[in-house]
Amino acid sequence: MRPRATGSIRPSAFITREKGLQPAGFQASRQPQSMMGICMSMDWKRYEPQEFFDELVTANGNPRAPARRLISYLGSLSDEEIETRRQMAEATIQEMGISFTVYTEEGNIDRAWPFDIVPRTISARQWSTTAAGLKQRLKALNMFIDDLYHDQNVIKDGIIPEHIITESKNFRPECVGISPPYGAWAHICGTDLVRAEDGEFYVLEDNLRVPSGVSYMLENRGITKRVLPELFENDRILPVDDYCSNLFDTLVSLSPRKIKKPVVVVLTPGIFNSAYFEHAFLAQQMGVELVEGSDLVVSDDDCVFMRTISGLERVDVIYRRIDDLFLDPEVFRKDSVLGVPGLMRAWQNGNVALANAPGAGVADDKVVYAYVPEIIRYYLNEEPIIKNVETFLCEDPEQRAYVLANLDKLVVKPANESGGYGMLVGPHSTKKDQATFAKLIKENPRNYIAQPTLKLSTAPTIVEKGALEPRHLDLRPFILQGKDMYVTTGGLTRVAMRKGSLVVNSSQGGGSKDTWIVETGEA
Amino acid sequence: MLSTVAERLYWMARYLERVENTARLVSVYDKLLFDVPNEITIGWYNLVILNSATDLFEDRYKNQDERNVVKFLLADDTNPSSMLSAIKMVRENIRTSRDVVPAETWEQINELYLFARDNIQQGINRSRRHEFLSDIIKSCQTLSGLLYGTMSHDAGWQFMKMGRDLERADMTTRLLDAGAFALIEVNGDANVNLRQIVWGNVLRSASAYMSYRRTVKAAVSGPEVANFMLTDPHFPRAVYFCLLQIDVAAGKLPKSENVRKVLKEIDTGVFQIEDDRDLGQDFRDFLNDLQVQLGKLHDSIYQTWFPVP
Numbered sequence: 001m002r003p004r005a006t007g008s009i010r011p012s013a014f015i016t017r018e019k020g021l022q023p024a025g026f027q028a029s030r031q032p033q034s035m036m037g038i039c040m041s042m043d044w045k046r047y048e049p050q051e052f053f054d055e056l057v058t059a060n061g062n063p064r065a066p067a068r069r070l071i072s073y074l075g076s077l078s079d080e081e082i083e084t085r086r087q088m089a090e091a092t093i094q095e096m097g098i099s100f101t102v103y104t105e106e107g108n109i110d111r112a113w114p115f116d117i118v119p120r121t122i123s124a125r126q127w128s129t130t131a132a133g134l135k136q137r138l139k140a141l142n143m144f145i146d147d148l149y150h151d152q153n154v155i156k157d158g159i160i161p162e163h164i165i166t167e168s169k170n171f172r173p174e175c176v177g178i179s180p181p182y183g184a185w186a187h188i189c190g191t192d193l194v195r196a197e198d199g200e201f202y203v204l205e206d207n208l209r210v211p212s213g214v215s216y217m218l219e220n221r222g223i224t225k226r227v228l229p230e231l232f233e234n235d236r237i238l239p240v241d242d243y244c245s246n247l248f249d250t251l252v253s254l255s256p257r258k259i260k261k262p263v264v265v266v267l268t269p270g271i272f273n274s275a276y277f278e279h280a281f282l283a284q285q286m287g288v289e290l291v292e293g294s295d296l297v298v299s300d301d302d303c304v305f306m307r308t309i310s311g312l313e314r315v316d317v318i319y320r321r322i323d324d325l326f327l328d329p330e331v332f333r334k335d336s337v338l339g340v341p342g343l344m345r346a347w348q349n350g351n352v353a354l355a356n357a358p359g360a361g362v363a364d365d366k367v368v369y370a371y372v373p374e375i376i377r378y379y380l381n382e383e384p385i386i387k388n389v390e391t392f393l394c395e396d397p398e399q400r401a402y403v404l405a406n407l408d409k410l411v412v413k414p415a416n417e418s419g420g421y422g423m424l425v426g427p428h429s430t431k432k433d434q435a436t437f438a439k440l441i442k443e444n445p446r447n448y449i450a451q452p453t454l455k456l457s458t459a460p461t462i463v464e465k466g467a468l469e470p471r472h473l474d475l476r477p478f479i480l481q482g483k484d485m486y487v488t489t490g491g492l493t494r495v496a497m498r499k500g501s502l503v504v505n506s507s508q509g510g511g512s513k514d515t516w517i518v519e520t521g522e523a
Numbered sequence: 524m525l526s527t528v529a530e531r532l533y534w535m536a537r538y539l540e541r542v543e544n545t546a547r548l549v550s551v552y553d554k555l556l557f558d559v560p561n562e563i564t565i566g567w568y569n570l571v572i573l574n575s576a577t578d579l580f581e582d583r584y585k586n587q588d589e590r591n592v593v594k595f596l597l598a599d600d601t602n603p604s605s606m607l608s609a610i611k612m613v614r615e616n617i618r619t620s621r622d623v624v625p626a627e628t629w630e631q632i633n634e635l636y637l638f639a640r641d642n643i644q645q646g647i648n649r650s651r652r653h654e655f656l657s658d659i660i661k662s663c664q665t666l667s668g669l670l671y672g673t674m675s676h677d678a679g680w681q682f683m684k685m686g687r688d689l690e691r692a693d694m695t696t697r698l699l700d701a702g703a704f705a706l707i708e709v710n711g712d713a714n715v716n717l718r719q720i721v722w723g724n725v726l727r728s729a730s731a732y733m734s735y736r737r738t739v740k741a742a743v744s745g746p747e748v749a750n751f752m753l754t755d756p757h758f759p760r761a762v763y764f765c766l767l768q769i770d771v772a773a774g775k776l777p778k779s780e781n782v783r784k785v786l787k788e789i790d791t792g793v794f795q796i797e798d799d800r801d802l803g804q805d806f807r808d809f810l811n812d813l814q815v816q817l818g819k820l821h822d823s824i825y826q827t828w829f830p831v832p
Contacts, residue, residue: 004574004575004576004604004693005537005693005818005821010643044592118669194788271618271619280619280621280622283622284621284622284623284626287526288622289524289528289622290622291525291527292527294830295525295526295527306525306526307525307526307527307830308526309525309526309529309678309682309776309777309778309828310777310778311777311778378690
């Protein structure tokens, strides 16, 4: 007898998300309004936003306009009801298999997406200004990147110093002279916004390489609709679900072949990558193939093909979720098995579009960040609509001296890291941490920037049964630029789940909330 | 369709079929052993032989008793074909082809996996085994039904169909072999009654009893059962039927010439079976040849459509 055939994917060593138990006895019945005050448990009167700007509640404890209906509704639910909804959200997350991977020294762990059911609200009026500011910013950044890889007028005109480019880890000489369609290099941008005490949004950073999180934004809405369906009947909450079709249109607009149905693919580093869930989600939503490097091949005449059951099929646009340095072992890291040999020459010859374009990361350097307001003025001749957070460049001797003298008050960030790794949060650090950073800064000042510790805004978050406490949060909207521009309605709200913590990254114990842009009908 | 995705769907279907078959097999064997007269020894170990897993089994266990065999077939994670291993493989293949299968498939396989994992002890202990296994079978059928009813019957579907039918055909040859082997083991001791019990259970393990009665319109006998299970063109677990289905599926795919050529070379009716004496060692050799041919078919599917390693 022949041994039984086995094959394809071997069970992996790491654990993936699994479906959990259904919460018992969930009843969608609504508490009658008259019950308010009797079984009112979420005691909004006891909720204190402290000295921070709170997204839902004003300093004197009244609900803000976009949160009015939400708060009165939540206030009408009993402790048990809220707890049931919370459990329901948890079960939904497990059922939908929403997970992310945390890299630790002990190995990679897949965790369920931590989610708080109390949404964060923003008025539609404020959002429309913010969205305009985000478009303005990305437009200028793309002009800046395009300029850097061509004439470098921005340097010649003395707007930014030359060494910022020559010493940048993300400037790619291979990209010089290339002209992607519409002058757009960063087609998908995730910009992190924070709200300060004054209630205004500030840009914390721009992610122009492979920003992630948009699938969580979409899934958060899905969860909230299941858990708090009543609110969607009465409130004017703007929908978020047009992102994927806009992403698809943006990608299609980049196709070098002007054909009716260009072939678009999502390129993932593979099934064990922390964001694989998102890559599969986006491919599925757009109805395009999800490929790995080994599925693609570049021909001698510099065109990209994918290996299909009918043979090789030409690929026009690649939404790549692989870092520049792993894209093409012929050009970048020789040991990369994630990439596709020859991909860069195909792109350089204009036979395939890569989104984002290689080299776009040059503008998400945190040192370049400090110059973005100037960049906007220079290219667009406009004042920036959204402000930057005050930033100290450690390469400047004067600013460095200030940073070194105030390490206990500032947040220090490496110029080229993301995901909240390698940061110093001054007020929460030890003397030893500060000494380590002082040394790092002196050794490589160009690699560090510092910012004042922001009084990040807060929102009410369920910390235990029936108890709400303020937790700090930020917001990552996603901006698209191809033939047209697009901004998500709101974005991904990330919450620092630990009391007092300012670190919202999911890799560092952060959670998230659904983000509501609400039409309030107020001028 | 990407070659890698085609390969995952093919395996997903094969493993899903294997899960269901394994559950069915253990469940039926339980009943068979109740019916066999006490003086005859047909052991549980036959199931290990049937799955060509004797070496693997010997590495792990000393006693060839019911508990060890059932544990090995259902729960053992060192056995890549155990029911639980196969469920994990279905799940992993679905996880990595979620962009082409209906979204509910992922939830459904998670449910099946958690249920199997958390209740596997019920399958090992005899008292609730039947209930447990029939829940597993139902869950597999839910998944199949979900795919059938909501997935586009495009190229991906054809790959799933080929995977499923190849696995089925393979399993049927193993079931027939188990029957023949059990009767050879009792060394001509087999009276008519015992033969009927054994072949009746071969039919039941393939859920073929009713179809057999309706089609053959005769009592259960070895030669009729063997012919039915090998050559019937209508019963979904008959080898010939499976091969017809694979041919239909392959015909809807590009570049299928070679696969269809290999298919044409397989003749399930070539071995003449007239009475019980024809079901001896020669019959087992024929079944073995058939498995080799199915293996070649699998290879040609690989060479034609799947990625070069």
